[in-house]
Amino acid sequence: MPTFTSKKYHPPTLQNTIGARYRRSLSRHPFLLFGLPFIGTILAGSFFLTPVTALRYERHDRKIQRVSQEEAMGLGRNKRKVDLNEEYYRLAAKDLDNWEQKRIERFNGEPDGTL
Template sequence: MPTFTSKKYLPASAANTVGSRYRSGLSRHPFLLFGLPFIGTILAGSFFLTPATALRYENHDRKVKRVTQEEAMGLGKDRRRVDLNEEYYRLSMKDTDNWEQKRVKRLKGEHDGVL
């Protein structure tokens, strides 16, 4: 019985196609024909998507209005301005030596914490 050769049978028309040449070259140079184009595609996509992402965040920033600290606290223009040093001295002038602890009245059915 004759032995079979290790070569695969390819018809003459299939040997000249781009796909068959790519497949045969892929087994010899896998990184050059598969890895390098893959990494290149990932890097190119990153550079092309960066402006689109920046545009998205710029549009979001236009919608969100920056609020000052006074507006966030709900202070109007007719309210007095708060100065931390002034508040400190105003509170320190109060008589803090003679104070009495008072219990807050609890709601009905709420545990008051008294044993």
């Protein structure tokens, strides 16, 4: 006879709890009690998230339409077109040798980084 029995000890007070009954039946029917609820949760989540995602994209589309309506009204009509070569030569024409570093003013109580 073996020294220890292979049967697990379960105190009598814990044998009839919901958790103990679930664990016992989970070993007999794992798909029915674990797999099926898991798959059901995934499917329900996808059906729930579909309208939420649609709302997100509709909101984004409304923003894009607003911008296009502003452009249609002519708000962006007088903007200067930027050319990289032109900007480079415009900045290069400035006198960059005689410049002075200036510190910006800080808010009250904000550290300014000086030691």
